[in-house]
Amino acid sequence: MLFRYLFILLILLPLKAFALIEVDITRGNLNPLPVAVSPLSMDEKSKSNFRKILKKDDLGSEISKVVENNLRQSGLFNPLNKNAFLQKPDIANLKPRFEDWNLIKAQALITGKVTFVDQKLRVEFRLWDVLAGKEMMALAFTTVPSNWRRVGHIITDKVYERLTGEDGYFDTRIIYVSEKGPKTNRIKKLAIMDQDGFNNKYLTLGNELVLTPRFSPTNQMVTYLSYFRNLPRVYLLDIETGMQEVVGDFPGMTFAPRFSPDGKKIIMSFAKDGNSDIYTMDLENRIVERITNHPSIDTSPSYSPDGKYITFNSDRSGYQQVYVMDSGGKNVKRISFGNGLYGTPVWSPRGDLIAFTKLHKGKFYIGVMRTDGTGERLLTENFYQEAPSWSPNGRVLIFYRETKTNSKGEGFSAKLWSIDLTGYNEKMVDTETDASDPSWSSLLTN
Amino acid sequence: MNLSKILKNGFLVIVASLVLTACATQKKLGQTQGDVYTGTDSVEYLASGVKDRVFFATNETVLTTASRETLRKQATWLRKNSKITIVLEGHADERGTREYNLALGERRANSAKDYLMTYGISSDRISVLSYGKERPVDSGSNPLAWSKNRRSVSVKAN
Numbered sequence: 201m202l203f204r205y206l207f208i209l210l211i212l213l214p215l216k217a218f219a220l221i222e223v224d225i226t227r228g229n230l231n232p233l234p235v236a237v238s239p240l241s242m243d244e245k246s247k248s249n250f251r252k253i254l255k256k257d258d259l260g261s262e263i264s265k266v267v268e269n270n271l272r273q274s275g276l277f278n279p280l281n282k283n284a285f286l287q288k289p290d291i292a293n294l295k296p297r298f299e300d301w302n303l304i305k306a307q308a309l310i311t312g313k314v315t316f317v318d319q320k321l322r323v324e325f326r327l328w329d330v331l332a333g334k335e336m337m338a339l340a341f342t343t344v345p346s347n348w349r350r351v352g353h354i355i356t357d358k359v360y361e362r363l364t365g366e367d368g369y370f371d372t373r374i375i376y377v378s379e380k381g382p383k384t385n386r387i388k389k390l391a392i393m394d395q396d397g398f399n400n401k402y403l404t405l406g407n408e409l410v411l412t413p414r415f416s417p418t419n420q421m422v423t424y425l426s427y428f429r430n431l432p433r434v435y436l437l438d439i440e441t442g443m444q445e446v447v448g449d450f451p452g453m454t455f456a457p458r459f460s461p462d463g464k465k466i467i468m469s470f471a472k473d474g475n476s477d478i479y480t481m482d483l484e485n486r487i488v489e490r491i492t493n494h495p496s497i498d499t500s501p502s503y504s505p506d507g508k509y510i511t512f513n514s515d516r517s518g519y520q521q522v523y524v525m526d527s528g529g530k531n532v533k534r535i536s537f538g539n540g541l542y543g544t545p546v547w548s549p550r551g552d553l554i555a556f557t558k559l560h561k562g563k564f565y566i567g568v569m570r571t572d573g574t575g576e577r578l579l580t581e582n583f584y585q586e587a588p589s590w591s592p593n594g595r596v597l598i599f600y601r602e603t604k605t606n607s608k609g610e611g612f613s614a615k616l617w618s619i620d621l622t623g624y625n626e627k628m629v630d631t632e633t634d635a636s637d638p639s640w641s642s643l644l645t646n
Numbered sequence: 647m648n649l650s651k652i653l654k655n656g657f658l659v660i661v662a663s664l665v666l667t668a669c670a671t672q673k674k675l676g677q678t679q680g681d682v683y684t685g686t687d688s689v690e691y692l693a694s695g696v697k698d699r700v701f702f703a704t705n706e707t708v709l710t711t712a713s714r715e716t717l718r719k720q721a722t723w724l725r726k727n728s729k730i731t732i733v734l735e736g737h738a739d740e741r742g743t744r745e746y747n748l749a750l751g752e753r754r755a756n757s758a759k760d761y762l763m764t765y766g767i768s769s770d771r772i773s774v775l776s777y778g779k780e781r782p783v784d785s786g787s788n789p790l791a792w793s794k795n796r797r798s799v800s801v802k803a804n
Binding site: 382384386432469 | 660673687705707740742744745748749750752753755756757760774775776780781782783784785787
């Protein structure tokens with residue numbers, strides 16, 4: 201329910217324009233598309249209403265800033281400086297003077313209007329192809345005013361979808377572990393924030409160690425590891441109600457949890473007598489199933505999006521490597537054969553790739569390979585980093601990295617980073633505190 | 647010709663300095679054997695002469711001769727103090743992925759547990775808790791710090 205605020209979506213006009221512009225996201229984009237994001241226009245009455253409710257002087261301009269920031273962060277777009285805009289927002293939204301926008305080299309233009317209707321926030325926006333002089337898209341949303349940032353994210357998703365032909369990933373959230381304190385006694389809390397770092401909220405108090413939170417497919421639940429009462433166990437947390445429960449009744453440590461793609465099961469490791477194997481528990485009938493049975497360490501399981509396969513981490517060959525098996529545990533096949541150790545495999549939401557952490561000669565890499573192990577590509581190298589999580593469209597990975605805070609190699613700081621599948625556009629994701637173990641939600645509105 | 651001579655001499659100087667550094671490092675690292683920590687820096691005592699922890703090589707869970715000796719002393723002490731129960735806390739260094747290290751810590755603590763059991767300590771008196779790489783004893787990021795952190799610590803539970 202948390203995410204299901206009322207969103208009424210209207211298509212204003214049929215989409216029949218032939219676009220001249222499109223953005224290729226399959227390769228590193230060194231020439232981001234110049235786009236003008238005109239501040240969304242507002243009449244005086246709406247302005248004063250939103251000022252009262254949200255304490256925002258110019259909500260239209262604030263929403264356009266959300267869009268602009270998203271587009272810039274994607275690395276595929278170059279939002280132009282607003283000072284250069286010649287046309288006023290309200291007039292541009294009715295009929296842009298394309299010569300003016302062409303003059304400042306904008307190839308795409310986003311305009312819109314914000315109004316206060318029946319205590320609700322109504323936003324309409326239009327995407328224009330400046331070169332062709334045509335409207336590409338026009339949509340309107342109605343929602344509760346407090347949802348205004350999400351409107352900015354949804355607009356970005358629509359623009360991204362129209363221009364790249366792929367699903368967006370902006371109306372999403374990140375759950376992660378917030379960290380504080382000395383390395384020898386780190387205080388860790390679960391935290392959740394919008395994909396752009398706003399609306400940060402803590403979900404646990406930090407009284408016990410928590411690790412590796414992961415979203416359910418509908419984003420309502422989170423599964424994670426908690427050291428509550430010094431018993432490391434996999435837990436479920438309902439984000440909306442705050443209710444927590446331990447998953448299953450195992451006589452030992454359970455860890456490395458993830459949801460199955462249908463949300464009905466938790467897959468995780470259970471460690472007993474020095475041996476970790478992979479188990480599932482059905483959340484409805486509580487039936488526990490053992491998936492692997494091997495004296496080696498089997499952990500970090502992750503389902504393929506169709507639920508038919510599982511990729512996991514095992515040291516049955518002597519060292520940590522990545523394996524794939526049927527969801528029932530049959531046909532186990534090693535897929536990583538490069539130099540070094542491989543861990544934290546995670547299946548792409550598109551199904552075609554597995555992201556991993558690789559350790560080789562004292563360096564940590566985030567990389568991807570095909571699901572049969574071919575085509576290994578290392579995206580980023582550092583002293584210490586791990587735990588990639590996919591954006592819902594499978595185009596971006598978020599992970600965490602620890603760095604030294606001075607040149608003598610002392611002190612340390614853990615932060616979230618994102619990188620495109622292309623290996624370009626590596627960026628630190630701002631968080632209030634140090635952060636680790638990020639997990640990306642699916643799109644909140646579909 | 648001159649150039650190659652200079653290069654050769656330069657090379658010799660570099661080699662010499664490398665050897666010197668190597669010696670210096672050797673001395674400093676006198677606290678490890680293989681890469682298992684042998685020093686007493688973070689070590690505490692359960693009783694006089696009974697060390698509370700054993701150390702492991704990178705990615706390994708086998709007990710060294712020194713570790714077995716420490717555990718035999720722990721077993722003797724536990725037999726004399728039959729009311730005492732212990733928690734074996736297993737740890738890994740930071741040079742590994744978090745989830746794998748949780749499993750590795752559990753395996754290390756269990757290899758200590760198995761050894762204590764072969765010396766007559768009932769499994770009822772021993773519980774195991776893995777912290778993976780979450781609770782290093784040395785916050786440094788160097789081989790010596792890592793060697794101190796790869797450990798299983800016996801902690802009195804009552």
